[in-house]
Amino acid sequence: MDVEKDTKQKRSLVKRPVGILKKQLGYTREFPHPNLVRIIIPTLPYEALDCSGEKILPWSLMKLFDSCEPSDFWPNQDEPKGPVHDKVLYMLNYELEIDEALYTSDSPKFPLIIDNTVKYVKRASRFTETILRHPEVERPYVRCSGVDVNMDPETRKPKTFPLWWKEHFNFPTEGPKREFKIPPKPAKVFSSEHRVYFSDTDENKHMNYTVYVRFCCDSFYENVLAGKYGASLDVYEIGVKKLQITYLKECNLGDILTVESWEDEFTKDTYHFEIWNGSDLSATVTISYYNFRNGQSSRL
Template structure:
């Protein structure tokens, strides 16, 4: 491995236990041109991705917010599960080993979309996604991921995801092992967890109802955390079509999403019926709030704000 710890492509090599178990679902990413290199004493993962696909853009020529989130999710999976060499069980931050016996549950997510993301003159092919360890708590961690335009170094998207370690048998939060915290805890770039306050749904919130489809399910056979972004925006456009939103219309949407603050409270599976409640607040321009319920219980909330027209 060279000074920048570049990971070279390996062919016809027997996979390790962890690679075969965890990386196999993402093996196609390597074939599509995803590459991984580590920097700063292996504390930063840089995932090189080819860029956005043709269907990643909406009718206004802007990148779909859910497509961006999916790209981040896949890049983080790639960084965590790609073995660093062919003969050992080394992974970025030992993540694959850490969670071989654990599940993770997405607790909250914050995403900021820079205005330049929607500039057609800014190249979207290829891109780098830099992944850092953010915060380490007792049973939770977060990761900071930035989408970067390689030639300029400009950050197009900033993301923080808060994860909770879950025991596979009890399905309850469990402490992170002390060996891992001792080995990697000092690599964290944040000093606090990402806490998204729970929203209070008003009585006059608008509604949008649908059923979960198979295409929105992840490896755990639950709705993928990125799918809730799609649900939010579908509900928002339903509100625009019905004319029930005052501060959001097609002209505002053309400016692109500026930020999202999301919180996850439960899980959903294929066939579940979800009701999305959405509303505006008078002194919060270009912003819509969402509360998604299954069987009367909140499973997800989102605060979504669009950019102001320049």
């Protein structure tokens, strides 16, 4: 291997200004294990709440966990244990599970601890798991996991992780393959359109992976209010319980996306979504909701 090229590669830093990020958000960090980053945050910001000021928006949690990307918090070459890997990661699939306690007003919300673990790293993909909890509460508030792929920023094709980087952190290399399936689309579905604005994009110059969830939720609320499905639901009295999303093709600034959705035939308060960019299927999503209306789901 070209020694000079390898040295330059090792010296490269992630593009995100991590030092500034940690200072602005008031994060502190610990390293209980080389593959585990523990991040302590003061609390969830007001912007993470919905219009009622009660429930946490799922895409706000996704953004929070994205800001706690483990490699952003690993020591860099200016610290004793450096270096870090300069990467561009595209999400392949993502699962988010929210405990009902996160929606209750009397459950403690500060400080909060985020444990972000790299479960395994394969040739060009990795599996990470994130847990949000309070030190005095037994059950975790949120559990999420994602499979992402290391991409070449120019070709937009998978790029093998550097061997030195994998060896440096001694990542596990074996883990189960994960896929999320949605049931076949019925004859009758409900559609809504969404335009990708600049504020929906990120530094990778495409629509951020959290926005897919926001578009699905907005489409869902629109259809419930129009009486198309979810007759027993009050959109101001529900909260996301679990979501699973598979990303198929990226979307870009100015794209007009069509969200098609339908109610699950067998599972109560569960809905499926397809996000279309013209003739291309960009993502599939399943979302299950807590129904707080009329005491159907208890609030502490």
